[in-house]
Amino acid sequence: MYPLDVVKTRFQLQVGKSAADGGYTSISDCVKKIVAQEGVGRLYRGILPPILVEAPKRAIKFAANEQYSALYKKLFNVEQMTQPLSILTGMSAGASEAFVVVSFDLVKIRLQDKASAGKYKGTLDAIIKIAREEGPMAFFNGLEATIWRHAMWSAGYFGVIHGVRKSLPEAETHSGQLLRNFIAGSIGGTVGTMMNTPFDVVKTRIQNQPPGGTKYNWALPSVATVAREEGIRALYKGFAPKVLRLGPGGGILLVMFDQVSSFVRKNIL
Numbered sequence: 001m002y003p004l005d006v007v008k009t010r011f012q013l014q015v016g017k018s019a020a021d022g023g024y025t026s027i028s029d030c031v032k033k034i035v036a037q038e039g040v041g042r043l044y045r046g047i048l049p050p051i052l053v054e055a056p057k058r059a060i061k062f063a064a065n066e067q068y069s070a071l072y073k074k075l076f077n078v079e080q081m082t083q084p085l086s087i088l089t090g091m092s093a094g095a096s097e098a099f100v101v102v103s104f105d106l107v108k109i110r111l112q113d114k115a116s117a118g119k120y121k122g123t124l125d126a127i128i129k130i131a132r133e134e135g136p137m138a139f140f141n142g143l144e145a146t147i148w149r150h151a152m153w154s155a156g157y158f159g160v161i162h163g164v165r166k167s168l169p170e171a172e173t174h175s176g177q178l179l180r181n182f183i184a185g186s187i188g189g190t191v192g193t194m195m196n197t198p199f200d201v202v203k204t205r206i207q208n209q210p211p212g213g214t215k216y217n218w219a220l221p222s223v224a225t226v227a228r229e230e231g232i233r234a235l236y237k238g239f240a241p242k243v244l245r246l247g248p249g250g251g252i253l254l255v256m257f258d259q260v261s262s263f264v265r266k267n268i269l
Contacts, residue, residue: 002050003043004245007031008238009112012204015230027241038117046111048123049104057101062257064093065158087159094154098146103139105146106130106207113208134211145203145219149196156192157250161185181258182251189250193243198223198235200242 007030017023024030034042068089069081076085107126110116120126130138164184171177202222209216216222226234 001245001249002047003031004241005050006034006043006045006112007241008245009109009204010034010114011238011241012201013113013208014237027244038114042117045117046108046123049108049111053101053104057097058253058257060097060100061093061154062261064096065089065154068092081162083159083162086162087155090154090156090158091151093158094150094152095147097154098143098150101150102143102146105203106139106141109204109207138211141209142203142206145199145206145222148199148219149203152196152199153192153246156195157185157188160188160191161254164188177258178255181254184251185254186247186251188254190243190247192250193239193246197239197242198226201235201237202226 004027007024007027010024010030014023022033024033031043069085072085072089072092073079073081078085081089107123107130110126110130111120111123120129161184164187165180168180168183171180199219202216202219205226206216206219206222216225223235
């Protein structure tokens with residue numbers, strides 16, 4: 001699924017280009033142009049940072065969600081989770097996850113950008129050059145926008161999962177439980193993507209901005225800038241490849257989490 005992430009980033013960084021100017025017009029058009037102009041390997045450029053952060057990112061998301069659930073139930077004096085509480089815990093877990101993700105995402109985006117093809121040889125080279133040229137704090141550029149992105153996605157994801165699970169009939173078999181989780185997670189992933197894409201667009205631009213750039217700074221003013229200069233639709237650039245990855249990905253994520261959690265509870269705890 002990683003090539004879809006490269007396509008998403010290319011769309012989000014594309015400003016004012018039409019097909020006549022060599023701009024990307026669709027997922028297939030983008031893939032064809034990348035392969036023809038840059039080679040197949042470009043579809044996987046920058047894959048190492050997300051691989052390295054994937055396991056801790058997911059672990060933090062679900063572990064934090066469990067901890068915030070217990071905290072908020074105690075704080076609000078309720079015994080069972082409600083949908084509003086599921087949204088709140090999801091937002092909190094997503095915000096926590098963002099602190100781990102931000103630096104890895106910055107390096108990944110720099111490598112995915114076509115304009116940086118000759119600047120960075122690979123992940124390690126990008127890290128060294130960013131640290132030397134921009135300073136260590138550059139790895140936290142876009143942290144606030146990253147918090148918005150992850151908080152919105154997790155709020156939609158966990159909030160929808162709670163609602164969908166309540167609506168679906170209880171599964172009577174193991175395969176039925178897997179399907180139930182996949183459906184709930186896929187719907188949750190789709191809704192989460194709808195909620196967080198505008199923040200993803202501005203986060204990408206903030207993190208790819210050259211040193212000293214001030215056009216994109218904080219998330220909400222950047223959202224307003226993109227909407228004003230490019231139209232509301234520009235806030236959903238890259239939505240199609242993103243939802244194709246994170247819609248079913250949300251279903252797979254919930255299925256895997258439920259299976260691993262069940263195994264741990266039965267055999268370890």
